[in-house]
Amino acid sequence: MTDQETDQDTDQETDEDTRYEAVRSRDARFDGVFFFAVETTGIYCRPSCPAVTPKRANVRFFATAAAAQGSGFRACRRCRPDAVPGSAEWNVRADVVGRAMRLIADGVVDREGVAGLAVRLGYSARQVQRQLTAELGAGPVALARAQRAHTARVLLQTTGLPVTEIAFASGFASVRQFNDTIRAVYASTPSELRAAAPKNDRGRRTATPSAGIPLRLAHRGPYQAGPVLDLLAREAVPGVEEVSGPPGARTYRRTLRLPYGTGIAAVDERPGTARTGLGAHPGGWLDVRLHLTDLRDLTTAVQRLRRLFDLDADPYAVDERLAADPRLAPLVAARPGLRSPGTADPEELAVRALVGPAEAERLVRRYGKALDAPCGTLTHLFPEPAVLAGAEPGGPLGALTAALADHAVRLDPGADRDDAEDALRALPGLDARTVAEIRARALGDPDVAPPGLDVPDSWRPWRSYALNHLRAAGEWESR
Template identity: 50%
Template sequence: MQNGMHTDTERCVRAVRSKDARFDGWFFTAVLTTRIYCRPSCPVVPPKPENMTFLPSAAACQQAGFRACKRCRPDTSPGSPEWNQRADLVARAMRLIADGVVDREGVPGLAARLGYSTRQTERQLLAELGAGPLALARAQRAQTARVLIETTPLPMADVAFAAGFASIRTFNDTVREVYALTPSELRTRATKTASSPPPPAFAAQAAGASSDIPGTPGTPGTPGTAGTGTGTRTGAPGTLTLRLPFRAPLNPDNLFGHLVATAVPGVEEWRAGAYRRTLRLPYGHGIVALTPRPDHIACRLTLSDLRDLTVAISRCRRMLDLDADPVAIDGQLRTDPVLAPLVDKAPGRRVPRTVDEEEFALRAVLGQQVSTAAARTHAGRLVTAHGDPVDDPEGGLTHLFPSAGSLAELDPDSLAMPRTRRTTFTTLVSRLADGGIHLGPDSDWAETRARLLALPGFGPWTVDVIAMRALGDPDAFLPTDLGVRRAAAELGLPATPAALTGRAAAWRPWRAYAVQYLWATDTHPINFLPA
């Protein structure tokens, strides 16, 4: 699928008539007669083509005066996969908006992070998405508010504050405008629906998250939210239970296997069938437990500040690569007769990523030329000495991974590693702390690669693994990686890095996913879901 699909009217009409959930998030159907907008998979009878118009974002629909359909909840559609596979201004801006930057720093802050003027940023977002950064952030705030209204007992003033609204009046006006209901009516409606039988199930592949309240709009199997999520308030204050659906298929083996096999003691663990970890967030910290299910990822999230809800869910989705388009990715990789059997055997592999780009880069250096176990040991010592303590009554998590700023003053001699790698580590810490290198959802991939390569001890493998798992470049490739070379030899692919890179040109722009399939030929623990 290409950018601007909403302009292809004939294609959009076909998708709406077939109720194809694969297109949810790619475009939105606005009905001129009812002034309602829907996702393509909406279960209601499609309107006549002459009564439909198509827009590129929920924010654009809201800005044009359309209200969200109460059946399919289009405002909660998953984000376009393009935002995680592109590195241009619009894609970087969308990742930052999902990370809450507009709410925290305003549009000038967003533009400054992107290296463009406010006017340029607004113009490009408006041209591609039909809405500027303020409207996009407003749509996200409205959805976060809906989550909290429908699934928690929080007072409305607290909901407004947690969702990022500047005033109760703005909160009330926005909810009423977007949903054609007052906040109190939304909560009453959700409570009544919870006591009624659940509606027929829909395909969950394109949903983003759904509620654990039986029968609510967002019940398991019905479309939910991508960037914010819906769920139930349970247990301690700030604890929510969420469902994070995904575009199917999804193979959890390498995804969770990799995260658990490389888990840093005190920061990450596998407990009772769930991957658990601590989260450093803009307003506080959190602990998340993620459990793979057949049609969703179960998510239990505890936050010290509910204002971090949207950001936490966005980062967890990014870590698990839940917004990927596996049909497009696997379809491209299957064109290679060597990869086709690997894809057919276990389709839907994702790239295990991270919730903290700086953390991953530091861990990549700690893992240079050592075993997985040794890398975990090094990282665990660093966490114990310099991480911020957290309380975890439900498990064995003890710390947040230390920030670059907190590591800037550490004594290099305290690092039990060879002198050259110690220099590599401390130099990276220094560049991250002083802003010489910036790692985040807004990073320019090419510029960041160049700056990392200029650091002592940074070769292609380290830079590409950071590009793949921290920056999210779907085309990052590791031709010198031992596991990749072993798989290549076993499969009869070229043996030298240069020749293998040449052969891998046919896998572009999905070489990072090809790496997952190549790694899966090995018996390393990263390839297996823990028992």
């Protein structure tokens, strides 16, 4: 064995020892960052699982739930490891693995297969398979399968839908494939899994697509819902969005254009999610209700809401770095866990960043597609780029929407951020500040600083979060 191989083995042992300490302390900060499995029981868990800590010799670690499942381990029924927030790493990273994970989460493999995923990434299917397997221990099919299984469990335990409908709504190609996967992942039949639902989920099982699907979208650490709702309220475009209710108990509602149909999402501001102080916080969730015209859109709708509310962020890493800066330290102490909101529709965000709220409202009234069944003040979908490009082809708006419509500018979850910024800068009428906003919000870049603002390098790689602290404190306005 070479010295280099010895060093690598030592580093791996050290890393795994650190992970085991996280498991021993049931540290929720690492939920979703890694998973551990117990060879003597055949079960895999999240780090914060409340069960008795297994012996170190019996524990194996995995980067993803799919890798644990691929090694023959079943999901723990007590800690439900499939329900943890996603790893913040996939949102931060700009390489092919990070981009692939964002696309898989958006349901691209279910809709377009591995070949479609590879085309979006600009690699061959074999290259994508090799890179994901080498780093994560699972390829794109296994990762998508794990996601389908989670979607199926949610539908089984929170709705009264027939099992056959759930199978296809979750993205499975057949009922047999669905049954086999549920047995492999949860060691239960679909009926047994439904019967084993936690009491809170059983009480909500009367939910139907028409009544909406109730969900809890998990996040790690503290979550400052107030500033996020404040921003969304200021930006809300009538007909497409609304924020209602008193401060501390508001509800954000919006329409969604999805691959198979349309949807309406309602997200509640949970009292008590904004904690003060920098101490450890186990995390929590946002309550959501989704009304979908096609249940196959459930996974995609959930992921788009997660990006909008930045639910997969690692607030511990962000706060630790920013709190070291004298200017930001009191702001971080006042608002631990402050997020950097994204968007539920990147192309919509790009248009709105260019034209502003008043013009966006006009575009919705004139060109937005009316919902078949309006819901209160929500009446329209935001107009698609192709519709806008055809209706108003001139000027910066026409240039942007035409580029979005013909994919000269790509803003989907797997887009290369640098390529997208270069393409945006080449369009007429988009100033550097608008491009920066699109990069931060539509592309989810955590490290964007707008031009003209003196931002120190010590805020890297979380400059987007630093600016949200300044905005929440009234020290900076994006517009």
